[in-house]
Amino acid sequence: MEKSIVQRLKQIVGDQNVETSSMSLHSYSYDATPGFRKTPDAVVAPANTEEVAEVVKICNEHNIPITSRGSGTNLSAGTTPLQGGVVLLFKHMNKILEIDEQNLTATVQPGVITQTLIEAVEEKGLLYPPDPSSMTVSTIGGNINENSGGLRGLKYGVTRDYVFGLKIVLPNGSIMETGGKLMKDVAGYDLTRLFVGSEGTLGVVTEAILKLVPLPAHKKTMLATYEDIDDAAKTVSAIIKARIIPATIEFLDQPTVEVVEAYNQVGLPTDAQAILLIEQDGPESVVTSDIEKMAGICKEFSAVTVNIAKDEEEANALTTARRSALSTIARLRPTTFLEDATVPRSQVAPMVKAINEIAIKYDVKICTFGHAGDGNLHPTVPTDVRNKEEFHRVEQAFAEIFEKAVELGGTITGEHGVGAMKAPYLKLKLGEAGIQAMKGIKQSFDPNDIMNPGKLFFEADQEEVSHR
Amino acid sequence: MNTAVKERIQQDFQDRMDRDELENCMRCGFCLPVCPTYIQSGYDETQSPRGRIALMKGIVDGEIEPDEDIEKTLNECLGCRACEPACPAGVNYGQLLEEARDIFNQNKKHSLPAKMVRKTVFDGLFPHQNRMENMTSLLHFYQHSGMQKMTRKIGFMKLFPESMATMERVLPDVPTRKEMRARQKYYQHENKPKATVAFFKGCLMDTMFMETNKATIELLQKVGCDIVVPDTQNCCGALHGHAGEKDKAKELAKKNIAAFEEVNADFIITNAGGCGAFLNDYDHLLKDDPEWADHAARFTEKIKDITTILVELDFHKMPLKLPEQVVTYQDSCHLRNVQKTFEEPRILLQSIDGPHYQEMNDAARCCGSAGIYNIVHSELSMKHLDYKMEQVKHTAATTIVTTNPGCLLQMKLGIEREGLSDKMRAVHIVELLIEAVDESKRG
Numbered sequence: 001m002e003k004s005i006v007q008r009l010k011q012i013v014g015d016q017n018v019e020t021s022s023m024s025l026h027s028y029s030y031d032a033t034p035g036f037r038k039t040p041d042a043v044v045a046p047a048n049t050e051e052v053a054e055v056v057k058i059c060n061e062h063n064i065p066i067t068s069r070g071s072g073t074n075l076s077a078g079t080t081p082l083q084g085g086v087v088l089l090f091k092h093m094n095k096i097l098e099i100d101e102q103n104l105t106a107t108v109q110p111g112v113i114t115q116t117l118i119e120a121v122e123e124k125g126l127l128y129p130p131d132p133s134s135m136t137v138s139t140i141g142g143n144i145n146e147n148s149g150g151l152r153g154l155k156y157g158v159t160r161d162y163v164f165g166l167k168i169v170l171p172n173g174s175i176m177e178t179g180g181k182l183m184k185d186v187a188g189y190d191l192t193r194l195f196v197g198s199e200g201t202l203g204v205v206t207e208a209i210l211k212l213v214p215l216p217a218h219k220k221t222m223l224a225t226y227e228d229i230d231d232a233a234k235t236v237s238a239i240i241k242a243r244i245i246p247a248t249i250e251f252l253d254q255p256t257v258e259v260v261e262a263y264n265q266v267g268l269p270t271d272a273q274a275i276l277l278i279e280q281d282g283p284e285s286v287v288t289s290d291i292e293k294m295a296g297i298c299k300e301f302s303a304v305t306v307n308i309a310k311d312e313e314e315a316n317a318l319t320t321a322r323r324s325a326l327s328t329i330a331r332l333r334p335t336t337f338l339e340d341a342t343v344p345r346s347q348v349a350p351m352v353k354a355i356n357e358i359a360i361k362y363d364v365k366i367c368t369f370g371h372a373g374d375g376n377l378h379p380t381v382p383t384d385v386r387n388k389e390e391f392h393r394v395e396q397a398f399a400e401i402f403e404k405a406v407e408l409g410g411t412i413t414g415e416h417g418v419g420a421m422k423a424p425y426l427k428l429k430l431g432e433a434g435i436q437a438m439k440g441i442k443q444s445f446d447p448n449d450i451m452n453p454g455k456l457f458f459e460a461d462q463e464e465v466s467h468r
Numbered sequence: 469m470n471t472a473v474k475e476r477i478q479q480d481f482q483d484r485m486d487r488d489e490l491e492n493c494m495r496c497g498f499c500l501p502v503c504p505t506y507i508q509s510g511y512d513e514t515q516s517p518r519g520r521i522a523l524m525k526g527i528v529d530g531e532i533e534p535d536e537d538i539e540k541t542l543n544e545c546l547g548c549r550a551c552e553p554a555c556p557a558g559v560n561y562g563q564l565l566e567e568a569r570d571i572f573n574q575n576k577k578h579s580l581p582a583k584m585v586r587k588t589v590f591d592g593l594f595p596h597q598n599r600m601e602n603m604t605s606l607l608h609f610y611q612h613s614g615m616q617k618m619t620r621k622i623g624f625m626k627l628f629p630e631s632m633a634t635m636e637r638v639l640p641d642v643p644t645r646k647e648m649r650a651r652q653k654y655y656q657h658e659n660k661p662k663a664t665v666a667f668f669k670g671c672l673m674d675t676m677f678m679e680t681n682k683a684t685i686e687l688l689q690k691v692g693c694d695i696v697v698p699d700t701q702n703c704c705g706a707l708h709g710h711a712g713e714k715d716k717a718k719e720l721a722k723k724n725i726a727a728f729e730e731v732n733a734d735f736i737i738t739n740a741g742g743c744g745a746f747l748n749d750y751d752h753l754l755k756d757d758p759e760w761a762d763h764a765a766r767f768t769e770k771i772k773d774i775t776t777i778l779v780e781l782d783f784h785k786m787p788l789k790l791p792e793q794v795v796t797y798q799d800s801c802h803l804r805n806v807q808k809t810f811e812e813p814r815i816l817l818q819s820i821d822g823p824h825y826q827e828m829n830d831a832a833r834c835c836g837s838a839g840i841y842n843i844v845h846s847e848l849s850m851k852h853l854d855y856k857m858e859q860v861k862h863t864a865a866t867t868i869v870t871t872n873p874g875c876l877l878q879m880k881l882g883i884e885r886e887g888l889s890d891k892m893r894a895v896h897i898v899e900l901l902i903e904a905v906d907e908s909k910r911g
Contacts (some may be wrong), residue, residue, distance in 0.1 A: 023537040026526050027513040032495045037531075072513070073497045091511040111511075113501070139498040225674070263556065327496050327556025334491035336557075 001041035005062060008088075009044055011053045017092070019043040028069065028087045029080065032134075033421055034335045035387055036077035036437040038084060038128075040067070045089040049167055049175060049206040052088070056204060056450075057173030059086055064455045068200045070111065070139030075338055076419025077145065081455035088204065091142055096120055097207070104212045105164060110141025113184050117210075126212040129156035130413070133323050144205055147197030149415035151248045151279075151322070154373030156213075158415065160196040163216045167207035168195060171446040194441070199417050200452040202445045204313050216281035218286065219247070220291045221315035222308040224298040226270035229253065232274035232350030235301040236372045239278075242297065244290050249373035250277040250322045253352070256329065256367040256380075266317040272304065276372065277322050280313075314417055325369045325378075332365070332382035339398055341405035342414030345375040354404045355379045362397040364390070376414035402428055421456035469536055471603070473575055480537045481527045485564070490525040492559045493518065495789040499551035499561075504834045505544060508851055514541050517551035517561050524568050539572045544848060546841055547710050548801035548834035549745075553808070562806070563752055566709055566886035573712025590713050594703040595720055600872055602711040605645040608671055611899035634880055638880035643678045651678075655685050655695040662692035666733035666770075669722075670743045670873075677873050683898040684739045684774050684776070690905065691781035697735075700727040706746035710839050721750045722760055725767045737768070739774040739898060741790035741800025741872035742839065744807050747771045774898060775812035775871060788901070789908035795823045795900070796865035798879060799832045800872035813871055813897055820904045826863040830855075837878035849878075850885075860892075868894040 001020075002372045010018045019025070022044050041064075046052045059066050065085030072079050081087050090111030097120060098107040106121060106128065114135040121128050122351055131150035132138055138148070144166070149158040165179030168191075179185055179192040195202060226232040236249055251277045252260065252268075261268040268275065276298070280290045291308060298306045309315035330336040343351045355377070359366040370377035379401055381394050402412045402425045412418070412425045427435055439457060442449075469477075499517040500506055506516035513519040514838035520541060542565065549562045578586060593599055610616050651674075665688060673681050684906035688695050701724050724747070728736055738744035748771050754764040778784070797813055804810040810832070818825045836842055836852025860868060860882070868883070870876045879894035886892075 021537050022535065023514050023523060023541065024530055026532045027519040027522060030495055031521060032497060034494065039531075069495050071500060089511075094511075115501075134497065136501050149894070263558075324556050326492070327498060330492070330494045330496070332559035334488060336494050384491070 001064070004302040005058065005064070006042060008032045008058055009042060012058075013044055013051050014048045014457075017045040028072070028089075029077040031069070031072040031074040031077060033075055033077040033080065033419070034079045034285055034337060036420060038080055038082045040081040040087045041084050041396075043087045043089060044090050047092045049169060052169045052204050052206050053173045053175055056169050056171065057089070058172055059084070059450050060173060060448055061393050063448050063450060065450055066204070067452050068141065068145065068204055070142035070331065071113070071137045073134040073138045074142065074419065075340075075416040076413065076421040078419035078452070078455055079142070079419050080420070082420055085450070090139065093206065094139075099124055099126070099212075100181065101126070104208045105181045106212055108208055108210060110139060110144070110208070112140045114138050114140060121212050122215055125215045127215045128162065128210060128212055130159045130162055133326060140208060142207055142211070143334055144196055144208055145198060145200050146417040147415070149371065149374075149376060151250060151319070151371065153371055153376065153415075154249060155245050155247045159191060159226060162211045163192055163196050163208060164211050165209035166192055166195055166205050169204040169206055171203060171448065171451050176203075179209065183186070189411050201442060201455055202451060204451075208261060212381060216283075218284040218287045219279065220287050220308065220426055221277070221279045221317070221318055222291055222306065224276045224278070224295075224303040224307075225269050225305045226274040226276070226302065227272070227304055228302065229352055230349055231302045232276050233352065233372070235276060235298050235303065237346060237350060238297045238301060239294055242293060244280075244293060246278050246280045246290065246294065246373065248277070248279040248371070249277070250370070251372035251377070252277070252322065252325060252369040253367060255365065256325055257309070259331060259367070260322070260328050263331065264317070264320060264324060265438040266320070267306065277318055279319070296453070322369070326380060329367050329380050329382050333384050335383050335385040337381040337383065337394060337398070338381050338416075339401065340370075340374040340376060340414045340416045341379060341412060342374075342400050343405055343408045343410030345373060347408040347410065348372050348375055348377070350375060351375075351405065351408055351410070355401060358397050358400050358404070361400075362393040364394050364397050366397070370396060374414075375410065399425070417461070418456050420455055423456060426456065426458065469534070473512075473666070474533050474535070477571055477575045478527055478530070479569070480575065481524065481534070484571060485524060485528050485567055487528060489560055489564055490521060492557050493521045493525075495522070495558050496556065498556055499554050502550045502554045502671070502833075504546055504548060504550070504836075504852055504862075505848075508848070508855075513801040515544070517555075520545060521559070521561065521564060524564060525528070534572070541595070542568055542572065542835045544845060546801070546834045546836070546838040546852070548838060549805040550801060550832065550834065552805050563749070566712075566714065568808055569710070569712040570700070570714040574611070584711075586711075590708050590716055591712070594707060595716070597671060597674070597702055600671050600675045600703075601645060604642050607639065608642045608644050608860060611639075611641060611769045615636050634881050634884050635775050638877060638884050640676060640679070642676050647678065651697070653697050653699055655697075657692045657694050658689045661694065663734045663777075664694045664696070665735045666728050666731050667695050667697045668701060668704070668728075668743065668747065669697055670734055670738065672873050673740050677876075677896070680739060680873070680896045680898055682901040683896075684737070687774065687778060687783065687898055687901055688737065690786070691778060691783050695783075696731040696733055698727040698731050702727075702745040703799070704746045706742050707839055709749075710745060716754075718753055718757070721753055721764065725750065725760065725763050728767060728770075729763065733770070734772045735772045735777060737772055737774055738776060739871070739896070741773065741803030741807065741809075742874055744771055745802030748807055771807075773807055773809050773812070773871070775816055776809055778901070779812045779815055783901070784816050786905070787908040788820040788904035790820050790822040790900070790904050791907070793823045793867055794826050794863060794865040795820075795867045795869060796828045796860065797831060797869045798824050798828065798860075799837055800870060800875050801832075801834045803871050804832055813869070816897065816901060817869060820900075821908070826865055828863050829859045831859075835875055835878045835882070837874040839874060842878060842881070853882050853885070854876060857886050861886075864876050866892050867900065867902055868895050869891065869900055870894060873895050
């Protein structure tokens, strides 16, 4: 990057907020996605929307790519600066600006840690439901740009269901506000929704108005184990069919249970073929009756054991085990690939079975866990990226998993985003017409392609990225 | 750093760093929220465990040249290892850090004064218990001859960094040489005999903190332990290991292993979280030494913190009493993160009749003592300490309990800096427990 540009950036955000040392650049060259890395040219940490706008203007003027980055927990290489340029940090823009108890909204800057927001609103008896597994680390800005899901998705929906309004810096540097503290707002296109899940490819979110709901008074957790995956899947369908919508129904298969238990020691039976972790929240009477009904359904579908957590501590231990599933699988091998193929919930059993067959076919280990209630599965492959031959088989297995998911009426990604990792498969889901429509949107917002380039859309001649 | 040095460092990284361990970091970022330097730096990735591992790996893979910036961020890590229990992939960060620091250090030309200090401390002082005794008796002379009074009066300590000057005020009243020489090598159990233990006395604990060691032995006697104190033991080597002096650490480790093999005890007891953790790592330290690896493994199996054995032998069920006061506990990072001992001290403190135990917010976060960190990175260390004292004040505690001499001195320093020395004190847990035993005897 030209020195004069670095100088101008420093004038905007201050010397200490533009990093160009080789150490800093290296430290922002990656996110949590294995196999992707690219060194940016500068790391810039603005303090407010106006500074962001000024930075964006300069970048637009000089065709400099901008990759917005929260805590870098992305799993689709969405926050790796694949074409260099500027990595935009929000470490100074991390304030909760307001919790409005009359309108039940929170106004926040993008750098707020998800867990921090959840705790702050809980203190006021409110709930911000989206709870991705990385919530102790991830930022709200990242959650919005990826439209993150979480464990409570089944009952409460995902991030997009909780974004009322956004402040956005557009690629030309102008500042736009969408939505507001409004339940109803049909003034034109729904730009709020367009930006939620746009993966930083359309602009920079610098503020958000989020919807809150009353904190449920009561919560109960239960765990059922199965000797047969099919029985677990049937249980999920039967619960929904009985008109019960639990807060979460999480699924862990046997290889997952085994490693999770080894690390967390919460007393999971490691020989079970499938485990369902079910949680319900709400008024105590409803929770108790729902849990009882669901326990009955579990038994009806041949659950080997059904345990209702006695207290909060026991419940927390069980959910902690599920939350750490991904990272725990990382103990098996040096590299861990985590996907999020998602199917209609009625198709969970066929999908899990297909994954198991694909694992055998390509001779790779696949641990599958995920949000069975909303069909969002996480087939996870412990491997070693240094073993090229095995890595190739892993790639083949994933390609087939994506095809199968789409065939079952599902999608290639439920909550991690397309990024660079799944860009080659986007066409599977969208078809040519869908891709063209999205490219049209991208083109009209960001004609110079400075916003997180190299993501979403796959170009055959895309620059080869470092695979280490 | 010139090109030749950089090349040598890079080569050493490639030869010596554990590549599998580096690869094990999946960059999930779960370490970020527990890392004191990441938080203190205002969320700078280069100051986080994930960032530091990426830099080490970058050097190994030839993606980045080793330079002063990287050396600095590695040195500014507290080494508290809070990232290890938080790491789902089980990456052994502490061992990676030590290896990386050792490589930088070996390829470094220290400035003459730094070299002299390092040589005096690492070669001349800590490995030699008699010299530690000499230094301590010098300190005793200083404290009791009127010199201390005079020094303070003429403001000599103002010439030193603020934390060191304050440190001078909070050093414990140390024993005389005669008192130090009067230590026994064998102590017999009281009550019913339950175990034979060997006591790792530690170099600092045995001199500057002799009272703490005395209390430890008394507690062990009370729970029915026969105690052997091998006199050929020496400094654990933690300070050397953490500061990039690995070879010296290995020498000390071998001497200790030999010393404790002579007395065949059930357990080896420590009362310093930092030493205990390093003793626990001897098996890793000597894993490539065919002659010593097995011995080291057997040695580490026997290491137990004083709080662990006290709980195991039901000390907390004995009558314990103290006047009403609010007590809080500051975790020793290495006791918690490496030895995984954090419940036992709390069980013990909550079993005392009278005081109210108040858990501190972020009790597990490093106080900034971190070996010699508070001397070599004084300014950064004080930032960590200021945060810690804020949390202490919220508890309204009048007694801060610790389980490691470094933490103890740092908390004393914090109390002094906050001007709270007339209403707050810091103690090692064994001292409080002995007080509680004595108080309950008085009825």
